[in-house]
Amino acid sequence: MNERTSAPSRAQIRRWRRYLADERAEASVYRDLASRRDGEEKQILLALAEAEARHEKHWLDLLGDQVGSPRKGALRTRALGWMARRFGSVFVLALAQRAEARSPYESDADATAMMAADERIHGEVVRGLAARGRAQLSGSFRAAVFGANDGLVSNLALVMGIGATGVSTPVILATGVAGLLAGALSMAAGEYVSVKSQRELLRATQPDLSARDVVPMLDVNANELALIYRARGMTTKEAAIKAAQVLASAGTPATGEVVVIDDHEAVGSATGAALSSFCFFASGAVLPILPYIFGLQGFAAVVAAAIIVGLALLATGAIVGLLSGGPPLRRALRQLAIGFGAAAITYALGLAFGASL
Structure with a gap:
């Protein structure tokens, strides 16, 4: 937290209160989105909500006994929360991504560098979550x-x-x-x-899994199994090691273990x-x-x-x-x-x- 040697101005107090309200509203958006998801996505969204709570504490500490009555967040954040509670779609994540990108903390002396970095990373986290929905759409x-x-x-x-x-x-x-x-x-x-x-x-680029059936019959000293892995992008050394591993346990799927392109x-x-x-x-x-x-x-x-x-x-x-x-x-x-x-x-x-x- 920034140390202060003088009492904050009225403009600062108003700005801090606005930031506090926005952090609370953003945390609520992430919790609402998490309520409509499960598994890993749910945990990621809840972690983002916790991060916003840390930022909330920063402004609470600065305000001290001048917190005042609870305020509403920015209109766009409240609209985002309304959509998150009812839809929870990729549109909401896309809007949340833009909201994180518009954070004013980088240019505000009362916000810490860590908070500004957090907001930048939050935007990338939300971008990653939104990418899943964008891929499906x-x-x-x-x-x-x-x-x-x-x-x-x-x-x-x-x-x-x-x-x-x-x-x-x-x-x-x-x-x-x-x-x-x-x-x-x-x-x-x-x-x-x-x-x-x-x-x-x-589909033509996918491995032919039936090729695994011939692995036990390959010549250990002179075989083309390594060529499969080299053709799929491995170096000569990596391909040789991989082929040796597969041959050492004959019957293990050969071509199914390479990188599969699935677009x-x-x-x-x-x-x-x-x-x-x-x-x-x-x-x-x-x-x-x-x-x-x-x-x-x-x-x-x-x-x-x-x-x-x-x-x-x-x-x-x-x-x-x-x-x-x-x-x-x-x-x-x-x-x-x-x-x-x-x-x-x-x-x-x-x-x-x-x-x-």
Whole structure:
């Protein structure tokens, strides 16, 4: 604890009280997350809660008899706690990771260097926990995000480009529906083939466990068992030692003991990726044509479609930012700029072609 030679200022007391409330709220978030998990993850989260309690004690010691009445933590921390109690998902862990990364302790003279280091390490611990959930989501989630954004951007661009030529509303609507179906089917087929091929490629790298049956019959003095381990990344010396160990206990699985590449979980299933891609592309592609479905025409329909799609692009960008641990606002604005940029180009082309019709 820092030694003080003078009474703290009112600003310091307010700041310490705020830190105290935040530490209590963060510890509560970790306990709430732990209540929805078991095994190792539960123990890790409870250990993080204990660490926050140490930081809490630091501010209690500084405040002494000026602790005051209990205060609520920051709004974002309380919102995090609410989600942790009800969901406990990778989204909450991703938000907790960002919260740890925003710790003010490194620049605050009243916090110790150890506390600042703790917060940095806490962020990495939460990142590791979130990585497990991200790995499970990555295959279908990737297809879902790409599908939704492709549907939003491609159909908005299509509708705006066709609309700018001056054709009638029924033609624009029919074009939008055709773009929805064609794009969704194309995305689903592409995702299925892509993920299926990737899984087959990964499967081809796995050891053939039936090869263990021939180990007892190998020539001890001249055998190729060591080549297996060398092909899998071991040095010549390491491979020779490993082969000797396996031969010394003939019948022990040979190829099953090498490092196995197992990225199937991260890749996801081909069917899941295809369904996610189809559904999310369709859900994104339907938004630009909603104004035309409900009877809007001309420039009013174009503005309405742009607003609806813009809000959806902001939402998907923010979600990607949260899950990736990046700044949600920056990701949201990036998605918006890309989507509106594509739509503006096709709208300008539509105006150019429309003028010559």
